[in-house]
Amino acid sequence: MSRKKTPKSKGGSAPATSALPATHGSQPVRPGTARPGPEAPPNRPPQPGRSSLGGGGDFYDVAFKVMLVGDSGVGKTCLLVRFKDGAFLAGTFISTVGIDFRNKVLDVDGMKVKLQIWDTAGQERFRSVTHAYYRDAHALLLLYDVTNKASFDSIQAWLTEIQEYAQHDVVLMLLGNKVANGCLQEYGLPFMETSAKMGLNVDLAFMAIAKELKQRCMKAPSEPRFQLHDYIKREGRGASCCKP
Numbered sequence: 001m002s003r004k005k006t007p008k009s010k011g012g013s014a015p016a017t018s019a020l021p022a023t024h025g026s027q028p029v030r031p032g033t034a035r036p037g038p039e040a041p042p043n044r045p046p047q048p049g050r051s052s053l054g055g056g057g058d059f060y061d062v063a064f065k066v067m068l069v070g071d072s073g074v075g076k077t078c079l080l081v082r083f084k085d086g087a088f089l090a091g092t093f094i095s096t097v098g099i100d101f102r103n104k105v106l107d108v109d110g111m112k113v114k115l116q117i118w119d120t121a122g123q124e125r126f127r128s129v130t131h132a133y134y135r136d137a138h139a140l141l142l143l144y145d146v147t148n149k150a151s152f153d154s155i156q157a158w159l160t161e162i163q164e165y166a167q168h169d170v171v172l173m174l175l176g177n178k179v180a181n182g183c184l185q186e187y188g189l190p191f192m193e194t195s196a197k198m199g200l201n202v203d204l205a206f207m208a209i210a211k212e213l214k215q216r217c218m219k220a221p222s223e224p225r226f227q228l229h230d231y232i233k234r235e236g237r238g239a240s241c242c243k244p
């Protein structure tokens with residue numbers, strides 16, 4: 001499989017007024033089959049198959065879009081910054097406006113898997129912006145704050161929204177951020193407790209998504225199926241559990 005190196009890109013953001021993302025269903029974007037094209041403008045999501053998906057300055061074999069969703073204040077931006085930069089955004093809470101993204105390339109069993117991670121605004125007034133991005137997402141990380149019951153109570157509403165706007169085969173994982181004890185099996189989703197502050201299970205959450213996505217499009221018939229539930233149960237640190 002061919003590999004690609006494209007100009008460095010830290011990420012970008014799309015204001016509430018930005019155009020809709022291009023539609024490509026839930027097909028992964030492989031550099032080897034990419035159409036040539038200019039970099040997408042920084043305030044718009046990249047077009048499928050264009051070199052902008054290669055931003056980040058790294059070679060990659062396959063690219064996927066991952067979206068972070070959940071109520072305002074649950075820690076989506078902090079989780080992404082922790083994953084991308086290994087740092088915790090302490091201090092004043094600055095709510096995301098519109099939508100923002102960062103790229104990161106992971107080595108998944110010898111293959112370079114690029115995740116383009118979209119950080120959405122949890123505030124209600126940006127909900128229509130978020131809706132427009134669901135259809136392009138290959139995976140969704142739904143976050144709630146384990147110290148905020150209201151954010152937990154919102155899970156069902158988020159799931160309803162996901163069902164309405166996302167692809168039917170989207171990979172979905174629930175993350176209880178700001179870590180506490182206990183297990184959650186209620187929604188039957190792969191689940192982990194994370195802490196953007198302490199870095200708990202953050203890399204693992206994204207790696208689990210990358211492994212699942214990579215296997216969905218690359219698995220050889222003889223290869224055993226990747227078990228997302230088993231993987232996060234086995235590899236998760238601290239309190240983590242999932243549906244058997």
Ligand SMILES: Nc1nc2c(ncn2[C@@H]2O[C@H](COP(=O)(O)OP(=O)(O)OP(=O)(O)O)[C@@H](O)[C@H]2O)c(=O)[nH]1
Pocket residue numbers: 070071072073074075076077078079089090091092093094095096097120121122123177178179194195196197198
């Ligand atoms: N203790 C603790 N605080 C956290 C953690 N993650 C985020 N926070 C804090 O929670 C607040 C909100 O974090 P953000 O990441 O900005 O929340 P968000 O989900 O992006 O919010 P919106 O952009 O409004 O949707 C900030 O004050 C963070 O410092 C965590 O794991 N532990």
Ligand SMILES: [Mg+2]
Pocket residue numbers: 076077078094095096119120121122
């Ligand atoms: Mg945010």
